[in-house]
Amino acid sequence: MDRMKILLVDDEQEFVTTLAERLELRNMNVSIAMDGEAALGIVENDPPQIVVLDVMMPGLSGLEVLEKIKAMDSKIQVILLTGHGATKDGIRGMQLGAFDYLIKPIDIDELIEKLNEAMKSMA
Amino acid sequence: MNHLKRKEVAFFGKITAGITHEIKNVLAIIQESSGLMEDILDITENGTFPHKDKFIKSLNRIHGQIQRGIDVTSRLNRFAHSPDHSPASLDLNEITEQMVLLASRFARLKNVVLESSPSDPPLIIKSDPVSLEMALFESIEILLNVIGSGGKITLSPRKIQNKCVLGVGYENTILPEEDFMAKISSTERWASLQEAMAYLGGSAKVFGLAPEILLYLPESIDD
Numbered sequence: 001m002d003r004m005k006i007l008l009v010d011d012e013q014e015f016v017t018t019l020a021e022r023l024e025l026r027n028m029n030v031s032i033a034m035d036g037e038a039a040l041g042i043v044e045n046d047p048p049q050i051v052v053l054d055v056m057m058p059g060l061s062g063l064e065v066l067e068k069i070k071a072m073d074s075k076i077q078v079i080l081l082t083g084h085g086a087t088k089d090g091i092r093g094m095q096l097g098a099f100d101y102l103i104k105p106i107d108i109d110e111l112i113e114k115l116n117e118a119m120k121s122m123a
Numbered sequence: 124m125n126h127l128k129r130k131e132v133a134f135f136g137k138i139t140a141g142i143t144h145e146i147k148n149v150l151a152i153i154q155e156s157s158g159l160m161e162d163i164l165d166i167t168e169n170g171t172f173p174h175k176d177k178f179i180k181s182l183n184r185i186h187g188q189i190q191r192g193i194d195v196t197s198r199l200n201r202f203a204h205s206p207d208h209s210p211a212s213l214d215l216n217e218i219t220e221q222m223v224l225l226a227s228r229f230a231r232l233k234n235v236v237l238e239s240s241p242s243d244p245p246l247i248i249k250s251d252p253v254s255l256e257m258a259l260f261e262s263i264e265i266l267l268n269v270i271g272s273g274g275k276i277t278l279s280p281r282k283i284q285n286k287c288v289l290g291v292g293y294e295n296t297i298l299p300e301e302d303f304m305a306k307i308s309s310t311e312r313w314a315s316l317q318e319a320m321a322y323l324g325g326s327a328k329v330f331g332l333a334p335e336i337l338l339y340l341p342e343s344i345d346d
Contacts, residue, residue, distance in 0.1 A: 012148050012151070012152065014152045014156075015148065015151050015152045015155060018152065018155040018156050018158075018159050019155050021159055022155065022158060022159050022162055025159075025162050025163075025166070056144070083144050083147060083200075104147060104148075104151050105147060105150050105151035105154045105155075105189070105193060106151070108155075108158055
């Protein structure tokens with residue numbers, strides 16, 4: 001079975017690199033970006049199957065990046081990461097085409113479950 | 124609350140909410156780092172990692188404290204967003220549960236346990252969140268100031284004669300009930316509580332001579 005191809009986008013470098021290592025240990029192919037512009041560059045050149053995207057980032061917001069990803073390739077699934085008290089961003093994101101949203105700090109098992117669900121929805 | 128005070132409260136709320144996001148980012152990094160250590164331990168062959176059990180025990184303690192940190196910062200974040208909308212639709216069970224977590228430390232300093240007893244079904248009112256939280260906290264502080272050490276304070280939303288009430292009761296047989304009203308009504312905080320309750324369109328009373336403060340609240344602050 002092919003390895004799941006994931007792009008993690010979050011401006012917290014320590015968070016995103018550690019989470020990437022954990023997903024790689026679970027046999028996933030993970031790339032990372034620390035802002036929206038970098039994420040869009042990866043989506044254009046080496047498109048992932050699923051993007052895990054923080055909503056609150058400097059520069060382009062997560063919701064703006066989501067809209068651009070969906071315009072580039074609507075098949076890419078996006079899972080948003082929101083802060084507590086920002087669930088309205090998650091709901092807005094789902095209206096814009098996000099697969100689902102999770103509240104940070106996330107539980108790794110919950111993230112993997114969502115990634116699997118997102119993969120199944122693409123089949 | 125006058126316009127300037129409202130702006131001051133909103134300012135404190137905005138800054139606090141921003142800081143809680145920062146704290147959560149720190150917790151998220153600690154969580155993922157300790158999770159990664161756990162992952163590595165899981166794939167390590169048995170017998171190749173000395174003191175593995177002690178290491179796992181320590182990681183579990185870290186996870187427990189991360190969860191505690193997440194709970195506290197989540198409540199603090201919600202509290203910091205209180206000034207965002209007023210009046211707002213408020214679930215009194217949520218308000219009391221939140222206050223238990225935020226005020227527990229003040230109670231613990233007097234060896235008092237703070238807990239909530241939710242109502243079923245939940246009571247929903249339209250009110251000013253900041254003033255209501257302040258009134259609830261004042262009630263807890265009044266009790267903590269007049270009681271001795273130990274015992275339990277229970278926050279219990281309920282209906283009394285068809286009216287929404289937030290009860291703040293103290294359970295300890297050491298306190299002579301007959302002194303309770305006299306002790307409470309002489310405090311400055313009691314006057315301050317009455318003021319907050321008047322703003323909310325309600326009133327604060329002591330239930331008979333029993334050690335419980337009852338906050339009577341209208342179903343809508345506009346009533």
